[in-house]
Amino acid sequence: MVAWCLLATSIALCVIGYLALTVQGAWFTGARTLYVTPRDLTVTRGSAQLREDGLVLLAPDATGTTLVSLTTSLRSSDYPVIAWETRGVPDYVEAALLWQSDYQPGRVFNRRLEVEAGRIQPFSLERDPNWGGRITGLALGIKGAYAEPIVVRGAAAKTMSAREIIGERIAEWFRFEPWNGASINTIIGGADVQDLPMAFTFAVIVAIAALMYSVLARWRPQWVGTSGAIVVGIMFVIAWLALDGRWQWNLARQVALTAEQYAGKSWHERHAAAEDHAVFAFIEKVRAKLPPAPARVFMVADEHYYRDRGAYHLYPHNVFFDPWSNTMPPASAVRPGDFVVVYQRKGVQYDAAAKRLRWEGGPPVAAELIFAESGGALFRIL
Amino acid sequence: METLALSLGVALPWVLGFAALASIGWPRAEPAGTALALRIGFGYLVGAVLITMWMRGLSMLGIAFGWMSIGIPLIAVAAGLLFYALRSQRLSLVDTRRALVSAVSPTLPSTQRIVWIALLAWLALRFGLLAAEVAWRPLYPWDAWIQWATKARVWYELGRIVPFVRGDEWLAGAGGAYFDASPNYPATVPLLQVWTCVALGRWDDSAMNWPWLAMLVSLTVAVYGVLRGEGVAPLIALLGAYFIASLPLLDVHVALAGYADLPMAAVYTLAALATYRWCLRRDAADGVVALFLALACPLIKNPGWIWALTLVPGVVIALMPRRGVRVVVIGFGLTALIALLLARTEPVVQGYHLHLEFAAGWAQLIKAYFLMGNWNLLFYGVIVVFALGARRLLERPLVALAAIATAGLGFLFFVFAFTQAGYWLADLTTANRATLHLAPLLVTLAVLTWHRLALRTGSLGEGSAAARTV
Numbered sequence: 001m002v003a004w005c006l007l008a009t010s011i012a013l014c015v016i017g018y019l020a021l022t023v024q025g026a027w028f029t030g031a032r033t034l035y036v037t038p039r040d041l042t043v044t045r046g047s048a049q050l051r052e053d054g055l056v057l058l059a060p061d062a063t064g065t066t067l068v069s070l071t072t073s074l075r076s077s078d079y080p081v082i083a084w085e086t087r088g089v090p091d092y093v094e095a096a097l098l099w100q101s102d103y104q105p106g107r108v109f110n111r112r113l114e115v116e117a118g119r120i121q122p123f124s125l126e127r128d129p130n131w132g133g134r135i136t137g138l139a140l141g142i143k144g145a146y147a148e149p150i151v152v153r154g155a156a157a158k159t160m161s162a163r164e165i166i167g168e169r170i171a172e173w174f175r176f177e178p179w180n181g182a183s184i185n186t187i188i189g190g191a192d193v194q195d196l197p198m199a200f201t202f203a204v205i206v207a208i209a210a211l212m213y214s215v216l217a218r219w220r221p222q223w224v225g226t227s228g229a230i231v232v233g234i235m236f237v238i239a240w241l242a243l244d245g246r247w248q249w250n251l252a253r254q255v256a257l258t259a260e261q262y263a264g265k266s267w268h269e270r271h272a273a274a275e276d277h278a279v280f281a282f283i284e285k286v287r288a289k290l291p292p293a294p295a296r297v298f299m300v301a302d303e304h305y306y307r308d309r310g311a312y313h314l315y316p317h318n319v320f321f322d323p324w325s326n327t328m329p330p331a332s333a334v335r336p337g338d339f340v341v342v343y344q345r346k347g348v349q350y351d352a353a354a355k356r357l358r359w360e361g362g363p364p365v366a367a368e369l370i371f372a373e374s375g376g377a378l379f380r381i382l
Numbered sequence: 383m384e385t386l387a388l389s390l391g392v393a394l395p396w397v398l399g400f401a402a403l404a405s406i407g408w409p410r411a412e413p414a415g416t417a418l419a420l421r422i423g424f425g426y427l428v429g430a431v432l433i434t435m436w437m438r439g440l441s442m443l444g445i446a447f448g449w450m451s452i453g454i455p456l457i458a459v460a461a462g463l464l465f466y467a468l469r470s471q472r473l474s475l476v477d478t479r480r481a482l483v484s485a486v487s488p489t490l491p492s493t494q495r496i497v498w499i500a501l502l503a504w505l506a507l508r509f510g511l512l513a514a515e516v517a518w519r520p521l522y523p524w525d526a527w528i529q530w531a532t533k534a535r536v537w538y539e540l541g542r543i544v545p546f547v548r549g550d551e552w553l554a555g556a557g558g559a560y561f562d563a564s565p566n567y568p569a570t571v572p573l574l575q576v577w578t579c580v581a582l583g584r585w586d587d588s589a590m591n592w593p594w595l596a597m598l599v600s601l602t603v604a605v606y607g608v609l610r611g612e613g614v615a616p617l618i619a620l621l622g623a624y625f626i627a628s629l630p631l632l633d634v635h636v637a638l639a640g641y642a643d644l645p646m647a648a649v650y651t652l653a654a655l656a657t658y659r660w661c662l663r664r665d666a667a668d669g670v671v672a673l674f675l676a677l678a679c680p681l682i683k684n685p686g687w688i689w690a691l692t693l694v695p696g697v698v699i700a701l702m703p704r705r706g707v708r709v710v711v712i713g714f715g716l717t718a719l720i721a722l723l724l725a726r727t728e729p730v731v732q733g734y735h736l737h738l739e740f741a742a743g744w745a746q747l748i749k750a751y752f753l754m755g756n757w758n759l760l761f762y763g764v765i766v767v768f769a770l771g772a773r774r775l776l777e778r779p780l781v782a783l784a785a786i787a788t789a790g791l792g793f794l795f796f797v798f799a800f801t802q803a804g805y806w807l808a809d810l811t812t813a814n815r816a817t818l819h820l821a822p823l824l825v826t827l828a829v830l831t832w833h834r835l836a837l838r839t840g841s842l843g844e845g846s847a848a849a850r851t852v
Contacts, residue, residue: 271520324563329553
C-alpha cells in the first residue's frame with residue numbers, strides 16, 4: 001500500500017512538473033489539435049507527387065525554392081505550435097514556416113525551422129508578436145536543392161494544452177512498432193521519435209517515489225515502516241511491469257500480423273507470402289533448372305539484400321556471393337559447368353549469338369542462357 | 383505427427399541434459415524444488431551442447447545425420463542415465479512430482495500466491511506469443527541467413543558437416559568446401575538447427591528455431607533455481623527469473639530467432655552461475671558443470687573464449703580467499719594497461735582493429751541502455767542496486783560473481799572503446815547484441831545484491847520463512 005501511494009504521488013508530481021515545463025498557452029482549452037493530411041496541401045513552387053506515404057517533394061523550382069501551402073482559418077491564441085510531419089529533409093537545406101493572418105492581411109511572416117534527423121522540428125509561436133488574430137494560411141518553405149525526395153506526411157496545429165500533451169506522450173509510447181530489419185539490434189519502445197521516452201519517465205517516477213520514501217522513513221517512519229528494500233523493490237517491479245505490459249501488447253499485435261501473413265502455411269508458402277517473395281520465386285525457378293545439389297553457383301545482384309537473400313535460397317548448392325559489396329567474381333575463377341545467377345544487376349551483358357557472357361573487369365566467358373525473366377537470368381558456363 | 387517429431391526434437395536435448403546432470407548427482411544438497419529447477423534449467427543447454435558434440439563425432443566418423451544415428455542412440459543414453467540416477471537415488475520421482483505440484487500451487491501467503499500465479503500466467507502468455515512467432519515467421523534477421531542457417535541448410539541436406547572457407551580460398555577452388563559470410567564461425571548453433579530439422583524430417587527454416595524458445599525457457603528456470611539455491615524467497619526468485627524473460631531484446635532474439643547471441647548469453651550466464659555455485663560450495667559436480675559450460679562458450683561464438691576467461695576472476699577469488707580480491711584488482715589493472723598499450727600499436731586481433739576511441743558514440747550507448755525499449759529498466763536498477771550494495775559486492779558470498787560480472791563489463795567496455803565496434807555504436811548494430819551476452823548475469827547479480835540488502839535490513843524475515851516451505 002505504501003508503495004502504491006508513493007508511486008501515485010510521484011506520478012502526480014511528475015505529470016504536473018512536466019506539464020508546467022511544456023504546456024504553452026492555456027492548460028485546459030476546448031480547442032482540438034487540427035491535423036492536415038497530404039491531400040489538403042498544395043505545392044505552389046517546385047514539383048511534387050501525392051503518394052500513399054505522403055506528399056513527395058521531388059525538386060525545387062528554378063530559384064531553388066519549394067513551397068507547400070494550405071489555407072486555414074484558426075485562432076492563433078488556440079494554437080501556439082505548428083508541427084510539420086516530414087521525412088528525409090537534408091541538413092543542408094533551409095526550412096521555414098510561413099503564415100498570413102487577418103491581423104495584417106498583406107504581410108507574409110516567416111520563421112526558420114530546425115531540422116533534426118531528417119525531420120522538421122515542431123515550432124512554437126506562443127511568444128511571437130506576429131502570431132495573432134486568425135491565421136488564414138500556412139506554408140512550409142524549403143530553400144535549396146535536395147538529392148533525395150522529401151516526404152511531407154502532414155501538419156498539425158497544436159493546442160499544447162495539458163490534455164493534448166499527455167495524449168501525445170501516451171500515443172508515442174503505445175505506437176505500434178512492427179518488426180523491421182533493425183529490430184534484432186534495437187527496440188525503440190514506441191514511436192520512432194519520442195519527446196519523453198517511457199523507460200526514462202518510469203525510472204524518474206520510481207526515483208522520486210524512492211526519494212520520498214527515504215525522507216519519510218527518516219522523519220516519519222511510523223507512516224511508511226522500515227522495509228525500504230521491499231517498498232522500493234515493489235515500486236521498481238510495478239514500473240517494470242508497466243513497461244513490460246506495453247512490450248507484451250506490442251508483441252501481441254505483431255503476432256496477430258504475423259499470423260495473418262503466415263499462419264497455416266508450409267515453409268515454402270511462408271516464403272512465397274513474405275515481403276521478398278519476388279526474389280524467392282525467382283530463385284525457385286532457378287533451382288528448378290539447376291542440376292541436383294551441389295552445383296557451383298555465383299549469385300550477383302546490385303542490391304545487397306537480394307544478393308545475400310538470393311544466395312541463401314540457393315543453398316545447398318555451393319554458392320558464392322559477395323556478402324558486403326556489389327562485385328562480380330573474377331572471370332578467372334569461373335569454370336566450365338559453373339552457373340551464374342544474375343538478379344537485377346546492371347553491367348552484365350550476354351551476347352546470345354556468340355554465347356558470350358561479359359561483366360566489368362574481365363574478358364567475356366563462354367556461357368549458355370538457361371533461363372531468363374524480367375530482371376533475372378541463369379547462365380551456365382561452357 | 384510433425385508436431386510430435388518436433389516436440390521430440392526439442393525434448394531430446396532437454397532430457398539428455400537433465401539425465402546427465404541427475405546422473406552426476408548435480409546439484410547436491412538442494413531441496414527438491416530447487417534441484418528440479420536447476421536440472422531443468424541447465425539441462426537443455428547441457429543437452430544441446432552434448433547433442434551437437436555427438437553430431438560432430440558422427441560427421442568425423444562419416445556417419446550421416448538421421449534419427450537412427452542421433453535420436454535413437456541419444457534416447458538410449460538419456461534413458462540409461464535416468465535409470466542410473468534413479469537407481470543411485472540421485473533422482474527421485476516422488477520428489478520431482480512434489481516439486482512440480484508446488485511450483486504450480488505453492489505454499490505461500492495468499493497475496494504472494496496470487497502474484498505467483500499471475501506471474502506464471504504472464505510468463506506463459508509471453509512464451510506463447512514468442513512460440514507463435516517462432517512457428518510462423520520464416521527466417522528473418524539478416525545475419526541468420528548469411529552466416530548461420532547457410533551452414534545448417536548445407537549440413538542438413540548433405541547429412542554431415544562440410545567445411546566452409548573464406549572467399550579467396552573458395553575462388554581458388556577449395557574442393558568441396560562451401561562459402562558464406564562468416565565461414566569461421568563455430569558449428570554448434572547450425573548443428574542445433576540441423577538436429578531440429580532431422581527430428582522434423584524435412585528442412586524448415588521456421589521450425590528449426592524452436593531451440594531459441596527452449597533456451598529462453600531454460601535460462602528463466604535456471605535463474606530461478608540458482609536464486610532459490612542462494613536462499614532467495616520463491617516469489618523474489620520468480621521475479622528475478624521473470625526480469626530476464628521479459629527483457630525486450632532477449633525476447634526479440636527468440637521471436638526473430640537465428641542469431642547466436644541468445645545461445646551465447648544463455649551458455650555464458652549458466653557457466654557463470656555454475657562457477658559461482660562452485661566458488662561457494664566447492665562441490666565437484668558444480669565444478670564439472672561450470673567447466674563444461676565454460677568450455678562450451680567458444681563453441682557458440684568466437685568471442686566465447688573471452689567470455690569464458692571472464693570466469694577466471696571468480697575462480698581466483700574462490701581459490702585465494704585472503705588475497706583473491708587484491709590479485710583480481712591487480713589483474714584488472716594490468717589488463718587495462720595492456721589494452722592501452724595495444725591500442726597505441728593498433729594491432730588486429732580476430733579481425734578487430736584495436737584502437738582507443740573514446741568518442742565512440744557513447745551517447746548512443748546511453749540512449750540504447752536508458753532511453754529506448756531494449757532493456758526495460760535493467761540498467762537503472764543495476765546501477766542503483768550495485769551502488770547501494772557496493773559493500774556487499776565486495777564480500778562473500780557475492781564477491782566471486784561480482785568479479786565475473788566486472789570482468790564481463792570490462793570486456794564490453796574494451797569492445798566499445800578499443801575496437802571498430804565503437805563505430806557500430808553509432809547505428810546501434812552491435813551495442814545491444816554484445817550487451818545481451820551479459821544482461822542475464824547482471825539481472826541475477828542485481829537480484830542477489832538486493833536480496834543481501836533486504837536481509838541486512840531484516841525486510842525478508844517473513845519471506846524467508848515462506849521460502850523454506852516451497
